[in-house]
Amino acid sequence: MESCFCSTVLAILFVYFFSISNAANSKLFREYIGAESESIKLTDVPINSKVEFHFILAFAxxxxxxxxxxxSNGKFNIFWEFNHLGPGEIASIKHGHSNVKVAVSLGGDTVGDGKAFFAPNSIDSWVKNSVSSLTNMIKEYNLDGIDIDYEHFHSDPSTFAECIGQLIMSLKKSGAISFASIAPFDDEEVQSHYLALWKKYGHVIDYVNFxxxxxxxxSVSQFVSYFKKQASNYAGGQILASFISGGGGGLKPDDGFFEACSELKGEGILGGIFIWCADESTKLGFEYEKSSQDFLASA
Structure with missing residues (x-):
């Protein structure tokens, strides 16, 4: 019994320090694309060959x-602007850039004129339908991973945890995806659902796009404080720093974002950077995409 206990403790410590090391050495850059523009192209976005680059299609x-x-109880359909984000374009960008992977984000804030709710009929039926529909989508579009971005719920946290956790496990077991991420934010209802998911299935979630x-x-100090708080909430996870390119809240690159990232990097807890979103960055000439990737590549 004592030997078993020691082995378990050592395994936990290994996973913890391995996760911290991954975060400290991460050159991961991720960007959402396709939610707001019919004209945005993958080739519009600058790609630094020295980073690991993930496009995240928003949304299915x-x-x-x-x-x-x-x-539709787990039967996923495409809701991103796919005029220039189809299977051919994805195959081409991946062929031209060996460091690029593409994921699809599930959920989002709105659909049509209303909110997009997570609303399963049952755990079993939702998982069955979602595995089937997403497997087909992943194969057709040559995708590498999924991102979970539900923000409104007609379910309790336990049901959400089981549905999403079983979905990720099934897609990974079949080899359909190689990674999965979640995209929570600091809202009581949102956090209750994602923390329930993390508590039971955090071991199959690769990145936290907070x-x-x-x-x-x-401010810079507030950003660092909030980052550490969420790193504690999602203990052991690879937490990415983030900003929105087209306005809104948080901490902007011009207001000290990279200063905050440097501090987090120095402490070995920066898991990468992601931006919402490429569609909005077109107006800025992708200035922040370039500076974010330069920061990661030189770190």
Whole structure:
């Protein structure tokens, strides 16, 4: 019994320090794309060959895709602007850049004129439908991973945890995806659902795209404090720093974002950077994408 206990403790410590090391050495850059523009192209976004680059298509939703979308119990459809974000474009960008992977984000804030709810009929039926529909989508679009960005819920935290956890495990077991991420923010209902998921299935979640831009405008010290708070909430996870390129809250690059990242990097807890979103960055000439990747590449 004592030997078993010691082995368990050593395993936990190994996972902890391995996660910290991964975060400290991370050159991971991620960007959402496709939620707001019909003209955005993957090739519009500058890609630094010295970083690991993830495009995240926003969004796929388990809603009917028509004039009046309604929940479809795990049967996912494409809701990103796919005019220039189709299978051919994805294959081309991945062929031209060996450091690029592409994921799809599930959920999002709104659908049509209303909120996009997580609304399963049952755990079993939702998981069955979602595994089937997403496996087909992943194969067709040559995707590498999924991101979970549900923000509104018609379910309790336990049901959300089981549905999403079982989905990720099934897709990983079949080899359909190689990574999964979650995108929570500091809201009581949102956190209750994602922390329930993390508590039981955190071991199969690779990245935490925490939406630090959902805070009101904050200072460098506040950003660092909030980052450490969420690193504690999602203990052992690879937490990414984030900002929104087109306005809103959080901490902007021009207001000290990279100063905060340097501090986090020095403490060995910066898991990478992600931006919402490429669609909005077109107006800025992708200035922040370049500076974010330069920062990661030189770190």
């Amino acid at each position: 939703m388990d809603y009917t895709n028509g004039n009046s979308p309604s929940p 939406q630090f831009y959902a805070y009101d405008k904050i």
